[in-house]
Amino acid sequence: MLIKKRPSWALNHSEVTPESVFRSRRRFMAGLAATAVAGSLLPRFSVAAPAPVQGQSLPFTPMPDFSTDEEKTPFRDVTHYNNFYEFGTGKEDPSRYAGEMVVDPWSVTVEGECDRPGTYSIDDLVKPLDYEERIYRLRCVEAWSMVIPWIGIPLADLIKRFEPNSRAKYVYFETLQDPEHMRGQRSVFSTIDWPYREGLRMDEAMNELSFMAFGLYGKALPKQNGAPMRLVVPWKYGFKSIKSIVRIRFQETQPETSWNMIAPQEYGFYSNVNPEVDHPRWSQKRERRLPSSLLSTNWIDTRKFNGYGEQVAHLYKGMDLKKYY
Amino acid sequence: MLRLRMPLFRLLVFAGALLPFALLVMDAFGGRLGPDPGERLTERLGLLAFQCLLVTLFMTPLSRWTGSPVWIRVRRMLGLFAFFYAVLHLLAFLQFVIGWEDLWVAFTKRPYIVFGTIALLLMCPLAITSTRGMMRRLGRSWKPLHRLIYPALVFAWLHFLWQARSDVGEMMAYAVIAIVLLVVRVYWFGWRTLVPLRRA
Numbered sequence: 025m026l027i028k029k030r031p032s033w034a035l036n037h038s039e040v041t042p043e044s045v046f047r048s049r050r051r052f053m054a055g056l057a058a059t060a061v062a063g064s065l066l067p068r069f070s071v072a073a074p075a076p077v078q079g080q081s082l083p084f085t086p087m088p089d090f091s092t093d094e095e096k097t098p099f100r101d102v103t104h105y106n107n108f109y110e111f112g113t114g115k116e117d118p119s120r121y122a123g124e125m126v127v128d129p130w131s132v133t134v135e136g137e138c139d140r141p142g143t144y145s146i147d148d149l150v151k152p153l154d155y156e157e158r159i160y161r162l163r164c165v166e167a168w169s170m171v172i173p174w175i176g177i178p179l180a181d182l183i184k185r186f187e188p189n190s191r192a193k194y195v196y197f198e199t200l201q202d203p204e205h206m207r208g209q210r211s212v213f214s215t216i217d218w219p220y221r222e223g224l225r226m227d228e229a230m231n232e233l234s235f236m237a238f239g240l241y242g243k244a245l246p247k248q249n250g251a252p253m254r255l256v257v258p259w260k261y262g263f264k265s266i267k268s269i270v271r272i273r274f275q276e277t278q279p280e281t282s283w284n285m286i287a288p289q290e291y292g293f294y295s296n297v298n299p300e301v302d303h304p305r306w307s308q309k310r311e312r313r314l315p316s317s318l319l320s321t322n323w324i325d326t327r328k329f330n331g332y333g334e335q336v337a338h339l340y341k342g343m344d345l346k347k348y349y
Numbered sequence: 350m351l352r353l354r355m356p357l358f359r360l361l362v363f364a365g366a367l368l369p370f371a372l373l374v375m376d377a378f379g380g381r382l383g384p385d386p387g388e389r390l391t392e393r394l395g396l397l398a399f400q401c402l403l404v405t406l407f408m409t410p411l412s413r414w415t416g417s418p419v420w421i422r423v424r425r426m427l428g429l430f431a432f433f434y435a436v437l438h439l440l441a442f443l444q445f446v447i448g449w450e451d452l453w454v455a456f457t458k459r460p461y462i463v464f465g466t467i468a469l470l471l472m473c474p475l476a477i478t479s480t481r482g483m484m485r486r487l488g489r490s491w492k493p494l495h496r497l498i499y500p501a502l503v504f505a506w507l508h509f510l511w512q513a514r515s516d517v518g519e520m521m522a523y524a525v526i527a528i529v530l531l532v533v534r535v536y537w538f539g540w541r542t543l544v545p546l547r548r549a
Contacts (some may be wrong), residue, residue, distance in 0.1 A: 101384035113516045115383065168385055213518035286515065305459055305512070307451050315384035318377060323448055 073150040073177070076244030076252050078127065084155040084175045084242065090168045090233070091159035092331075097170035099241045101315050106248045107164065107268055109216060110199065110206040117208070118248035124205045125268070127251045136196075136274040139187035146252050150238060152185070153177045157242070158235060160258040160263070163297045169311045174256050175239030180230045188226070192274035196223045197255060197266045215286055222266035223279035223293070223340075224244060224257065233335050259332040261295045292349040296340070297330035301349045355422065362423040365428040366404075369397050387445020394438035394463075399505050399523070401431035406502065406530045413537065425479050428498070432476040435469050435505075461511035468504035471497045489548060496545035502527055 076082060110119035110303050111125075130146045163169045183195065201219035203209040209218045228234065235256040238245060247253040257264050263283055274281075283291035290304050299309045300338025308326055316322040329336050340348070373393055376382050382389040382501040405427040447455055455462050475495055477483070484491050506527060510520045534543060541547075 097384070105384045113514065115385075115389075156373050168388075186536050208516065211516050211518050213521055214516045216515045302454075305461060307447070307455070310448065312385060312387070312452070316387060318382075318390065318445070321387055321445055321448060 035067075063246050073153050073155050073238075075145075075147045076238045078244055078247070078251065081243050082175050082239045084157045084239075087156045087158050090156070091173075092159070092161060092171060093159075094171045095161070096159065096173060097314050098342035102170060102172055102240060103248060105247045105314065106251070107166075107262065108208075108248055109214070110208045110218075110220065110268075111248070112208050116170050119246075121207055122247035122251075124207070125200070125202065125247050125251070126205055127247060127268070130252050130270075132253070132269060133271045134186050134273075135271070137189050137192040138274045138277060139189060140185065144277055149182065149253070152176070153181055155238065158256075160233075160235070161330050162256075162258065162262055163311060163326065165261040165263060165295070165303055165306070165308075167306045167308065167311050168314050168316075168323075169325075169326075169330075172240055173235040174235060175242065176235050176237035176253075176256065178232065179234035179236050179255070180232070182236050183229060186272070186274070188274045191276045193226055193232065193276050194223055194279055195226060195229045196221065196271075196273040196275055196279035197269050199266055199274075200268045200270045216282055217285060219270075220266060220282045221285075222255065222264055222280065222281050224264075225278075226274075227339055228257070228336075231336055231339065233332055240279060259296055259329040259336045261291075261297060263291070264295050291293070294340075294345075294348050296328075296336075296349075297326060298345055298349065299326040299330055300328070301346055355419065358419055359423055359426065363426060366401065366427060369393075370434070373397075377522035387441065391438060391441040391446050394434050394441055395509075398431050398438050399509065400436035401427055401434055402498070402502050403523070403526055403530065405431055406498065406527075410530065410533050429476060429479060432472050435472060439465075439469060461508055464504045464511060465508035468501045468508060471504065475501075493544075493546050493548050496530060496543065499531065499543050500545060 032339070099153075104119045105115045106118040107115070111118045111121040115167065132146070132149060133143050135141045155177060157173055157175050159171060159173045161169060162172055166201050178191075188195075199220040200206070201209060203218075208214065224234070236253055237250075237256045238253050240246075240249060245254065247268075250265075250269075253269050254267040255265045255269065280295060281291075281293055283295075284293055297308075302308055310323050311326045313322045313324050327333075373390065377386060377390060380386075405424055408420040408424040408427065412418055443449055443452075450475055457463070475497055478487060478491065478494060487494065506520070506523060509523070510517060513520050531543060
């Protein structure tokens, strides 16, 4: 008898969108496409993904194959419990102060080992693509976790458009640096050498799970969550999912990453979720799934690669994950 | 006149020191501690304990500056509040943050926890010997023993500093306050009066 192991992210059949609904959406999309063709006869008309605008909804296609059916962390908690040290180190500082950040207009500089470097406006980046919704787990290195419905595009689709060359072994990301509007960057006692930096190995970046988010809960990303665009790499600790990206660079050498620069013995370049490797300050064996309450702390066991091993474990074959933490 | 005012003053200080606790309980029951209330509760209790320690250490300079002994009479109460908040902080940490697991590892391998534990352990004999009877019994040893509050303060501060991940501004502000409180003592009484367990 063939026993097929259900992938961890798989949904029950009861949750599958009925065919009629699916087809009606298909028809709708086909209609849109027809409009687009007609529209293309007119000068400069597009129906593809619109650039995110603060507070506005984004059109998207749900991706059940890339979504967990665990209970989602409420919108209020996702947007009021953040680590975004550009606005302060308190969990509520980002929701309080991120409003000062200017996200419109926004452009991203693409550089390094690729054939299409340049400065892209956010419209340029999203226009040829369609938004997907993926419900991912987010595991913070501080031993708490959330379940968040992100709206965005596969990172691989975005990267392919820049045509990285064969020397592109790593991709580097950088957050906006704007001390005038980011009060955390003005602090003289900060140990972070701004701007905030992150990076992935090229095969990690091209993995099907890697996602560039432009929204959450169906709307444009709130500023405190990294508007207008942020990385989401769900099998790594949250700090790898860099926010408010202004620079993407393809490079041959492993990039410097902010937390690794501050405390290399605590934060490795890879920082894959791994209950077997403890952080010096927190055990990583368990996590508090938020929201937690005083009556039930909501402890759950942390899973290796945050439960996404099926998709990503092969990336680290033969690597000693205790050494490359 | 002082006799009439003293009970009221003590009551006010008592209420003032308990007020943050009342607010914390109200926030907890009102669901205003956010999505990770255990962590927040633990943090706030720890900070309260540290702030109470600093306020306790303010009493001696205050009495000297104002020339009034009332401050010294509430010092013990404030010190006990620091201990009270520190104990609650430890219990909250065990219950909500590490969940009573891996205790040996947590308390031996993680420096910030070790420092916090030392600070609390140093405060234990002070709390135990805070009664009038113990004061009488210890006599001349009482004061040197209670100078353990200075290393307790230093360890508590290190406990905080070790957790500050990217911005140590707040901890530097506390450091300035703590240093001023220690330096005025050295200025007035000589550095020997800061050394615990030794009769000057």
